[in-house]
Amino acid sequence: MKVITFIAGLCLVFLFVWERVDIVRLGYHVERLKTQKVLLERERDQLQVKFSTLTAPERIAKVATDKLGLVPPQQGQVFIVHPQPVVPVLATPPVEQVRIARSMPIGRGDK
Amino acid sequence: MGPSRSRRYLLLLLLLGGFGIILFRLVTLQVLQAAELTARADRQHQKSVTLEGARGTVTDRHGKVLAMNMEVPSIFGVPTSLDSPTSAARSLSPVLRIRRDEIEKKLRQDKHFVWLARKVEPEQGQRLEQLSIDGIGMVMEGRRFYPKGPLLAHVLGFVGMDGLGLEGLERRYELQLHGEKRVTILQRDALGRTVFPKGLREQVPAAGHALTLTIDEVIQYIAEKELEEAVNNTHAKAGAIIVMEPQTGAILAMAVSPRFDPNTVAALTADRWRNRALTDTYEPGSTMKVVVAAAALEEKVMMPGSMVFGENGRMTIANTTIHDHEKMGWMTFAQMIQKSSNIGAAKTGMLLGEQRMYRYLQAFGFGQRTEVDLPGEVGGLLKSPREWGRRSLASISMGQEVGVTPLQMVSAVSAIANDGVLMKPYVVSEVRDQKGQSLKNILPHVRRRVVSPDTARTLTTILEGVVTNGTGMKAAIAGYRVAGKTGTAQKVDPRTGTYSSTLSVGSFVGFVPADAPRLAMIVVIDEPQGEAWGGVVAAPVFRRVGEQVLTYLGVSRDDQVKIAMAAR
Numbered sequence: 001m002k003v004i005t006f007i008a009g010l011c012l013v014f015l016f017v018w019e020r021v022d023i024v025r026l027g028y029h030v031e032r033l034k035t036q037k038v039l040l041e042r043e044r045d046q047l048q049v050k051f052s053t054l055t056a057p058e059r060i061a062k063v064a065t066d067k068l069g070l071v072p073p074q075q076g077q078v079f080i081v082h083p084q085p086v087v088p089v090l091a092t093p094p095v096e097q098v099r100i101a102r103s104m105p106i107g108r109g110d111k
Numbered sequence: 112m113g114p115s116r117s118r119r120y121l122l123l124l125l126l127l128g129g130f131g132i133i134l135f136r137l138v139t140l141q142v143l144q145a146a147e148l149t150a151r152a153d154r155q156h157q158k159s160v161t162l163e164g165a166r167g168t169v170t171d172r173h174g175k176v177l178a179m180n181m182e183v184p185s186i187f188g189v190p191t192s193l194d195s196p197t198s199a200a201r202s203l204s205p206v207l208r209i210r211r212d213e214i215e216k217k218l219r220q221d222k223h224f225v226w227l228a229r230k231v232e233p234e235q236g237q238r239l240e241q242l243s244i245d246g247i248g249m250v251m252e253g254r255r256f257y258p259k260g261p262l263l264a265h266v267l268g269f270v271g272m273d274g275l276g277l278e279g280l281e282r283r284y285e286l287q288l289h290g291e292k293r294v295t296i297l298q299r300d301a302l303g304r305t306v307f308p309k310g311l312r313e314q315v316p317a318a319g320h321a322l323t324l325t326i327d328e329v330i331q332y333i334a335e336k337e338l339e340e341a342v343n344n345t346h347a348k349a350g351a352i353i354v355m356e357p358q359t360g361a362i363l364a365m366a367v368s369p370r371f372d373p374n375t376v377a378a379l380t381a382d383r384w385r386n387r388a389l390t391d392t393y394e395p396g397s398t399m400k401v402v403v404a405a406a407a408l409e410e411k412v413m414m415p416g417s418m419v420f421g422e423n424g425r426m427t428i429a430n431t432t433i434h435d436h437e438k439m440g441w442m443t444f445a446q447m448i449q450k451s452s453n454i455g456a457a458k459t460g461m462l463l464g465e466q467r468m469y470r471y472l473q474a475f476g477f478g479q480r481t482e483v484d485l486p487g488e489v490g491g492l493l494k495s496p497r498e499w500g501r502r503s504l505a506s507i508s509m510g511q512e513v514g515v516t517p518l519q520m521v522s523a524v525s526a527i528a529n530d531g532v533l534m535k536p537y538v539v540s541e542v543r544d545q546k547g548q549s550l551k552n553i554l555p556h557v558r559r560r561v562v563s564p565d566t567a568r569t570l571t572t573i574l575e576g577v578v579t580n581g582t583g584m585k586a587a588i589a590g591y592r593v594a595g596k597t598g599t600a601q602k603v604d605p606r607t608g609t610y611s612s613t614l615s616v617g618s619f620v621g622f623v624p625a626d627a628p629r630l631a632m633i634v635v636i637d638e639p640q641g642e643a644w645g646g647v648v649a650a651p652v653f654r655r656v657g658e659q660v661l662t663y664l665g666v667s668r669d670d671q672v673k674i675a676m677a678a679r
């Protein structure tokens with residue numbers, strides 16, 4: 001009986017020690033994951049800033065005019081068509097606005 | 112007592128002595144020095160860090176990011192751990208882009224810690240890591256980025272090095288935007304690694320709230336581009352454009368020239384980042400005739416067809432002579448507004464009388480803040496009738512002796528576009544938490560009705576005439592009905608204290624399409640050189656901005672509507 005009690009006690013001590021060691025190990029693991037998360041979040045933010053910078057209207061306009069040779073449409077070149085739904089449908093689709101440039105500058109339209 | 116017994120006693124004594132020493136030491140360590148040793152152990156094993164949640168993001172009405180936080184490296188030195196400050200400074204100088212002698216001076220200080228460069232670019236941090244210099248370290252700090260550069264800078268404002276909002280929305284919404292600050296104690300092991308991160312959820316401080324603006328990034332860009340071009344072409348000192356939704360008071364664009372980049376404000380002065388659209392007052396000149404006309408029509412002092420004599424361009428009031436820009440005889444009230452007759456406006460003002468004039472000026476929001484959600488707004492200058500002189504009524508009718516901000520003026524004209532209802536202008540439409548959940552929706556706020564819908568519509572027709580036949584013809588947008596009013600006001604010369612013959616403010620305020628307004632807009636050009644008439648310097652800017660924005664918003668042209676209707 002004494003031997004069994006001793007072994008059970010020893011097992012409890014080992015269990016306690018193992019639990020403590022495992023907590024430390026998991027703690028390190030959590031810390032590593034946390035660091036990884038921070039790095040990924042940092043990268044996400046950097047990409048977001050880069051994306052926002054690249055999509056700035058000023059930059060897009062500069063690229064469109066300087067690099068691609070585009071020009072703003074002149075008066076009368078933009079038509080806005082509001083299509084009406086011809087066949088009644090169950091759910092009313094959103095009215096989309098389609099813009100058509102009537103006269104494209106010669107030599108650029110087909111590219 | 113034998114020798115063996117005495118040896119046993121001796122052994123016992125030694126053991127007791129030994130245990131006594133151990134006990135004494137234990138008592139010393141565990142009881143007497145307990146507090147001091149515990150503190151020392153804590154210092155070695157615990158790390159106290161202040162964690163700060165990221166500052167909230169600011170986006171336009173379509174979710175485009177206008178301001179956000181990003182973690183970037185800050186570089187510090189530990190002079191006491193450096194072998195050679197000279198060699199460290201030589202290596203750091205090209206990376207940090209700071210002069211070598213400046214860095215060396217900092218590194219030679221008798222300190223344990225010095226900042227070398229704060230919130231630098233991530234690439235600089237990476238290069239520094241590669242150098243791996245003993246005694247030079249790096250910590251990550253949150254830095255505010257404005258990815259669109261100067262776009263909307265005067266509205267957004269900026270933050271200081273400590274992350275506090277100093278100007279614009281950053282300042283006005285500091286409480287909402289700043290992240291939560293929390294001091295956390297972390298356990299660390301012998302290698303300095305953090306262990307046992309207890310209560311992880313609680314340790315992460317909450318990020319600041321995000322703001323969604325009423326501003327449309329594209330409309331803002333159009334306004335800024337056209338304003339910059341106009342200010343450059345006219346060699347003006349400054350300028351402002353405000354584009355507003357008349358029915359709600361939501362501001363779609365607020366452009367101010369000269370511009371600045373909020374990412375690099377350190378070298379700039381307050382004069383550059385001041386939001387002139389709501390901090391600077393000017394005498395509005397003839398744009399004030401819109402308010403005078405609204406009051407006269409509402410009070411039935413005048414009808415569109417009422418005849419007014421223009422005194423052939425010259426009239427004396429209280430020993431001063433007022434002039435019109437052209438000689439005018441008899442004209443209708445509508446023509447008087449369209450041709451912007453000062454004499455006609457003065458006569459209308461006198462028919463209204465001081466009290467009624469003052470009441471309408473107040474009702475339209477002059478002399479008080481619009482309460483827009485931006486800092487630094489001024490209420491303008493509107494004296495009480497008790498302080499008015501003999502000429503004041505005539506002067507105010509012509510837009511003199513009264514100081515307004517561009518925001519006040521566009522709000523007042525928006526009320527005409529909105530069937531006579533004055534709205535409170537606003538810039539922030541929603542506040543959201545870090546998870547994207549809406550905390551507050553800012554809804555349009557009606558301030559008051561200023562004139563009846565009939566008066567507003569009658570005046571709109573008159574203001575359309577300003578653009579079709581009057582002084583504002585250059586504001587006409589092909590295919591759309593535009594209503595508006597030009598204004599040219601002389602500025603007071605600070606040296607002489609009298610009206611200057613060379614310094615003036617040219618402006619145009621109006622709305623489009625006149626029959627179903629989508630935009631109300633004001634263009635103000637401050638001190639243009641050469642021809643300074645509002646109809647010449649500001650009206651064309653209104654047209655250029657208006658036609659681009661209407662196309663962008665997909666507002667059909669009148670002629671296209673007619674073609675479409677005929678085709679059915």
